[in-house]
Amino acid sequence: MATRWLGVGLAAVLAVLTLGLALTGRLGLYLNPDSTWFAVGMSVVVLIGAVLTFALPLGAEDDHGHDHVHRRHPVAAAATAVGGVAASLLVVTALVTPPASLSAELAMSRDIDAPPLFAGTDAVALATTGDTKTFGVGEWATVFATATNPDAYDGDPVSLTGFVTPGDGDFDLTRLVITHCVIDAQPASIPIDTGDAAPATGQWVTITGTVRSAADGRLSIEADTVEFIDEPGDPYEY
Numbered sequence: 639m640a641t642r643w644l645g646v647g648l649a650a651v652l653a654v655l656t657l658g659l660a661l662t663g664r665l666g667l668y669l670n671p672d673s674t675w676f677a678v679g680m681s682v683v684v685l686i687g688a689v690l691t692f693a694l695p696l697g698a699e700d701d702h703g704h705d706h707v708h709r710r711h712p713v714a715a716a717a718t719a720v721g722g723v724a725a726s727l728l729v730v731t732a733l734v735t736p737p738a739s740l741s742a743e744l745a746m747s748r749d750i751d752a753p754p755l756f757a758g759t760d761a762v763a764l765a766t767t768g769d770t771k772t773f774g775v776g777e778w779a780t781v782f783a784t785a786t787n788p789d790a791y792d793g794d795p796v797s798l799t800g801f802v803t804p805g806d807g808d809f810d811l812t813r814l815v816i817t818h819c820v821i822d823a824q825p826a827s828i829p830i831d832t833g834d835a836a837p838a839t840g841q842w843v844t845i846t847g848t849v850r851s852a853a854d855g856r857l858s859i860e861a862d863t864v865e866f867i868d869e870p871g872d873p874y875e876y
Contacts, residue, residue, distance in 0.1 A: 650688040653681035664737045739873040742840035745825040774875045775813035779826035788851040799844045802837045809836035815875045829858040
């Protein structure tokens with residue numbers, strides 16, 4: 639039974655958790671929505687496999703047709719027991735803990751003050767044409783970091799949503815950008831100038847304002863309004 643639990647048992651629990659998150663619309667807290675079909679499909683395969691294992695008698699996986707008895711080294715047995723308990727606690731904790739988004743503190747810890755890696759030249763090309771209506775924080779962060787002609791963006795209107803982090807302006811508007819899942823999440827930040835005191839770090843806001851280019855080439859957003867909001871149902875950009 640212990641072998642079954644550490645193998646197909648834990649896998650089945652994770653599959654049920656994945657399907658439950660997908661059905662309640664919360665799988666996006668962990669995965670890029672484009673990967674949902676794969677995660678759900680693999681979960682169904684795992685559950686089918688788990689059901690089929692009931693056709694295998696207990697102990698059959700240890701029956702290799704040998705007459706001798708396999709003896710496990712005590713250290714190996716202890717390591718297996720400790721690993722099994724740790725894996726079980728991790729999976730059960732994931733099952734009973736409410737899903738939550740990554741925190742602002744984690745975003746700041748991942749900020750290595752380097753140009754964003756999640757957007758390419760297409761974002762910059764669109765920005766130069768003024769076609770920025772669909773830009774999120776991630777695209778604007780790329781433009782701000784790579785612009786060679788900052789004056790070209792001066793006066794562009796923006797309306798963006800993100801959470802507050804300390805930064806070069808009065809504060810930074812930040813969003814976590816995911817490629818595949820939360821493991822590869824990268825923070826994207828753009829400086830906001832309001833002339834007022836910065837909201838609390840981690841507060842979600844919607845900014846309406848204008849891109850401004852300073853004499854030194856620094857780009858920032860001059861905010862006309864800063865609306866405090868609750869964390870959106872989909873807190874990431876992709």
